Amino acid sequence: MNIKQAFLLAIKSLLSSKMRSFLTMLGIIIGIAAVIILVSLMNGLSKSILDSFEDMGTNLISVEVMGRGSNRSVTFTEMQALMAENPELISGVSPNVSVGVKVKKDTESLTANCIGINEDYYDIKNVKMASGRFINYLDVARRQKVCILGAYEVTKLFGGIDPLGEEVKINGDSYTVIGTLTEKADAEEGSADDTVIIPYTLATRLSGNGTISSYYISASSKDTVNQASALVKAKLYQAFQSEDYYMVMSSGEIIEEINEMMGIMGTVLIGIAGISLLVGGIGIMNIMLVSVSERVREIGIRKSLGGRRKDILGQFIIEAATTSIIGGIIGIILGVILSYGAGKLIDLTAVPSVTAIIVAVSVSAAIGIVFGYLPASKAAKMYPIEALREN
Amino acid sequence: MIKLKDIYKIYQTGEDFVHALDGIDLHIDEGEFVSVIGASGSGKSTCMNIIGCLDVPTSGSYFLNGSDVSTLSDDELAMIRNRTLGFIFQQYNLISKLTVLENVELPLIYRGVQPKERVRMSMEALERVGLEGRSNNMPSQLSGGQQQRVSIARALAGKPKVILADEPTGALDSKTGMEVLALIKELHKEGNTIVLITHDNSIALHAQRIVRLSDGKIIEDKPVIDRQVQ
Numbered sequence: 001m002n003i004k005q006a007f008l009l010a011i012k013s014l015l016s017s018k019m020r021s022f023l024t025m026l027g028i029i030i031g032i033a034a035v036i037i038l039v040s041l042m043n044g045l046s047k048s049i050l051d052s053f054e055d056m057g058t059n060l061i062s063v064e065v066m067g068r069g070s071n072r073s074v075t076f077t078e079m080q081a082l083m084a085e086n087p088e089l090i091s092g093v094s095p096n097v098s099v100g101v102k103v104k105k106d107t108e109s110l111t112a113n114c115i116g117i118n119e120d121y122y123d124i125k126n127v128k129m130a131s132g133r134f135i136n137y138l139d140v141a142r143r144q145k146v147c148i149l150g151a152y153e154v155t156k157l158f159g160g161i162d163p164l165g166e167e168v169k170i171n172g173d174s175y176t177v178i179g180t181l182t183e184k185a186d187a188e189e190g191s192a193d194d195t196v197i198i199p200y201t202l203a204t205r206l207s208g209n210g211t212i213s214s215y216y217i218s219a220s221s222k223d224t225v226n227q228a229s230a231l232v233k234a235k236l237y238q239a240f241q242s243e244d245y246y247m248v249m250s251s252g253e254i255i256e257e258i259n260e261m262m263g264i265m266g267t268v269l270i271g272i273a274g275i276s277l278l279v280g281g282i283g284i285m286n287i288m289l290v291s292v293s294e295r296v297r298e299i300g301i302r303k304s305l306g307g308r309r310k311d312i313l314g315q316f317i318i319e320a321a322t323t324s325i326i327g328g329i330i331g332i333i334l335g336v337i338l339s340y341g342a343g344k345l346i347d348l349t350a351v352p353s354v355t356a357i358i359v360a361v362s363v364s365a366a367i368g369i370v371f372g373y374l375p376a377s378k379a380a381k382m383y384p385i386e387a388l389r390e391n
Numbered sequence: 392m393i394k395l396k397d398i399y400k401i402y403q404t405g406e407d408f409v410h411a412l413d414g415i416d417l418h419i420d421e422g423e424f425v426s427v428i429g430a431s432g433s434g435k436s437t438c439m440n441i442i443g444c445l446d447v448p449t450s451g452s453y454f455l456n457g458s459d460v461s462t463l464s465d466d467e468l469a470m471i472r473n474r475t476l477g478f479i480f481q482q483y484n485l486i487s488k489l490t491v492l493e494n495v496e497l498p499l500i501y502r503g504v505q506p507k508e509r510v511r512m513s514m515e516a517l518e519r520v521g522l523e524g525r526s527n528n529m530p531s532q533l534s535g536g537q538q539q540r541v542s543i544a545r546a547l548a549g550k551p552k553v554i555l556a557d558e559p560t561g562a563l564d565s566k567t568g569m570e571v572l573a574l575i576k577e578l579h580k581e582g583n584t585i586v587l588i589t590h591d592n593s594i595a596l597h598a599q600r601i602v603r604l605s606d607g608k609i610i611e612d613k614p615v616i617d618r619q620v621q
Contacts, residue, residue, distance in 0.1 A: 012489075017488065301486055303469060304472060304484070305497050307497075307501050308465075308470070308501070309469075384446075384472075388484065
């Protein structure tokens with residue numbers, strides 16, 4: 001009996017018991033689809049997080065100085081000097097003074113996170129303006145009371161109408177709105193759109209302590225980020241003589257950290273996917289066991305007519321393999337479609353993984369074939385008369 | 392053709408040993424039509440299973456067509472069942488999800504006959520039993536007598552030398568039983584060796600020779616001299 005005939009026999013046998021074939025396939029379909037969906041969404045999530053970090057600029061280095069209580073510190077002037085000495089590595093430095101403020105326009109008021117920066121911030125953070133201009137050198141030097149509003153503030157205080165030239169009160173002082181930021185996150189409260197930008201020279205006053213403890217630095221290019229970051233670290237170490245009093249993070253390091261985090265999440269998800277694959281596999285196993293044991297009599301008939309052990313086994317293995325392959329293909333299609341569907345639903349671009357598909361399909365195919373093989377092998381070993389007596 | 396020598400088949404049930412066959416010696420020549428008769432429990436089915444290589448004896452030797460069956464492997468036995476033996480079972484033993492034609496084809500598939508030739512041989516066998524028009528039916532669409540004829544077609548499709556019939560009329564009414572019996576007798580006339588197992592005297596009388604079993608022993612072995620007289 002050749003393979004082609006065996007394959008045709010298998011198809012025939014599957015068609016003649018559609019319900020059983022379907023149930024077997026269901027286990028495979030669910031197992032494979034679940035794995036594909038989980039991994040696709042996971043990949044999509046990690047890609048979207050990385051993308052948004054890359055949007056912020058891959059040249060970015062952020063510096064946080066905790067200080068050690070003494071007067072030893074690194075001033076903005078020293079940072080600027082560092083840039084002046086290494087123009088090939090560092091292309092911009094901006095202080096980052098963060099302070100919570102109350103913003104008021106007529107009777108509308110809200111609390112917002114206000115950041116004080118200088119003109120370099122525009123390039124460092126790749127700022128996108130919806131209207132107006134960014135803060136310039138003169139605004140900073142002369143402590144001009146100007147501000148740039150995020151989309152949430154524009155919506156909340158001005159009802160979405162372009163507020164260029166209008167005045168707002170920030171902690172009681174009047175500021176002129178000179179620009180607005182492009183909406184990034186549906187203008188929601190607490191999101192990236194909920195921000196007010198002012199010259200850092202004013203922000204240090206609002207914060208009540210005159211010191212600057214955080215900087216954004218941009219490396220001259222993506223390739224010099226690590227060098228620039230090392231340079232900044234060296235400078236800070238010189239000042240503090242210990243790594244405990246400051247933190248330097250380059251976007252490369254952040255991305256690495258995210259990747260690491262995603263790796264851990266990925267492992268957890270693979271565990272979950274593995275469980276669903278296992279559950280699917282147990283489904284396949286049960287149906288296979290039942291299917292073979294209810295066919296012992298058929299095996300007996302086939303043996304009595306001259307079917308050899310390998311003929312019988314071949315038939316069952318090919319049946320199991322056919323079921324697994326068909327179920328696997330349906331599972332892949334369903335998994336990919338559902339991944340994109342679910343991705344749409346939660347606003348994420350699903351990224352199906354070929355590795356996940358291959359692993360999922362081979363595991364369920366292996367389970368299907370092994371558990372088709374074992375009971376069939378047992379039945380094929382019986383004397384024909386024993387098998388014929390079974391009901 | 393068939394030569395059983397000192398065959399024992401002993402089953403163990405708990406502490407007890409049941410001698411289903413208790414030292415059987417039996418010779419059947421090529422072209423003979425033999426009935427094996429006995430009450431239920433006499434060992435006649437066990438005897439047929441051993442002749443049919445469906446089961447192996449506990450001890451004793453069995454020569455079929457000159458070769459010592461007891462020394463053969465599982466696959467070699469399958470080959471013998473496939474080429475030398477044709478079975479007709481009381482319960483037909485058709486595979487319910489295959490069509491009539493596919494059922495008849497099965498032994499030919501296992502023999503490795505090419506599809507075209509296979510269909511030709513199967514159709515020929517179905518014509519012999521008068522069911523060529525039902526080849527695409529499922530067994531469940533046929534009457535009991537028709538199903539038994541399908542199983543006869545299956546048994547003779549591969550042109551085996553020996554046909555073993557285990558109570559072939561047992562599940563049929565007497566009229567269709569007679570038709571089936573007539574068919575078997577025809578096969579005998581064409582030169583097949585036939586072993587018919589039955590508990591029914593009147594059916595056994597259709598054979599040339601009757602072997603009577605009781606408690607696993609042959610108690611009588613005589614030719615049927617003249618049916619009309621008996």
